[in-house]
Amino acid sequence: MTALLEARGLRLAFGGVKAADGIDLAVMRAEFLAIIGPNGAGKTTFINMVTGYLRPQGGTITYEGAEITGRRPREIVRRGIARSFQLPQLFSEHTVEENAALAIAARQGIWSPFVPLLRPAWRDEARELLDRFGLLPLATRRADALNEGTRKLADIAMAVALKPRLLLMDEPTSGVSASEKMAVVETLARVLREAGVTAVFVEHDMDVVARFADRVAVWSQGRIVALGPPAQILADPVVQREVIGIERHA
Numbered sequence: 142m143t144a145l146l147e148a149r150g151l152r153l154a155f156g157g158v159k160a161a162d163g164i165d166l167a168v169m170r171a172e173f174l175a176i177i178g179p180n181g182a183g184k185t186t187f188i189n190m191v192t193g194y195l196r197p198q199g200g201t202i203t204y205e206g207a208e209i210t211g212r213r214p215r216e217i218v219r220r221g222i223a224r225s226f227q228l229p230q231l232f233s234e235h236t237v238e239e240n241a242a243l244a245i246a247a248r249q250g251i252w253s254p255f256v257p258l259l260r261p262a263w264r265d266e267a268r269e270l271l272d273r274f275g276l277l278p279l280a281t282r283r284a285d286a287l288n289e290g291t292r293k294l295a296d297i298a299m300a301v302a303l304k305p306r307l308l309l310m311d312e313p314t315s316g317v318s319a320s321e322k323m324a325v326v327e328t329l330a331r332v333l334r335e336a337g338v339t340a341v342f343v344e345h346d347m348d349v350v351a352r353f354a355d356r357v358a359v360w361s362q363g364r365i366v367a368l369g370p371p372a373q374i375l376a377d378p379v380v381q382r383e384v385i386g387i388e389r390h391a
């Protein structure tokens with residue numbers, strides 16, 4: 142495996158708070174890498190820096206061999222990096238199919254929600270995409286009528302519509318009920334593996350991490366304090382005490 146994304150020495154402080162304090166991380170092609178750590182550790186800040194929403198004050202980000210540090214979000218999307226947010230970004234008054242079509246239009250450089258929504262080519266691609274996520278039966282449902290699990294999947298389908306080679310997901314299971322969670326992640330993992338998408342995801346549920354991550358990076362106070370396979374990292378007493386213990390009570 143070769144590195145798809147490489148962060149070197151990333152630094153970013155907000156006033157006195159070091160949200161990134163020398164982040165070094167290589168994400169390998171085709172891996173699923175989980176980011177865990179207590180609230181405020183800097184996990185979202187890392188995603189924001191990679192996707193161009195925040196500019197690091199120091200360090201470099203290299204993707205597919207090219208430096209992308211400080212590039213704007215749209216350029217980063219064009220290069221093949223997409224993201225999903227902690228809260229789904231769907232247009233609530235549009236149907237699932239229309240949301241997917243909007244994402245496909247966005248990939249083609251059309252970013253307005255006011256464009257004619259269902260050009261046949263977009264609709265066909267939208268329906269094919271939704272089918273991969275098992276969402277076709279809900280295609281004509283309004284996004285605000287979905288339950289949290291399907292809303293999350295629809296939101297991630299929109300990111301996948303951008304045809305990324307790297308997808309960063311901020312808490313893909315947050316808000317999803319315990320009974321739905323594993324099915325949601327299984328669908329997600331299947332679609333991403335079939336499409337050959339490398340995934341980095343922030344996750345607070347250690348069962349999800351244990352089952353789906355190839356490697357786990359542990360964040361604490363703007364630093365990566367441990368990195369390795371889930372079996373090793375989740376069994377580490379320091380991680381258990383300082384990360385998992387905190388998360389259980391968060």
Ligand SMILES: Nc1ncnc2c1ncn2[C@@H]1O[C@H](COP(=O)(O)OP(=O)(O)OP(=O)(O)O)[C@@H](O)[C@H]1O
Pocket residue numbers: 155158159160178179180181182183184185186187
């Ligand atoms: N735009 C901002 N302005 C000021 N401070 C910020 C900003 N973004 C993040 N921070 C601070 O930087 C630190 C890291 O925040 P970040 O959201 O990256 O943590 P996190 O690990 O994702 O936390 P959580 O698990 O709660 O989402 C926190 O102390 C946060 O308050």
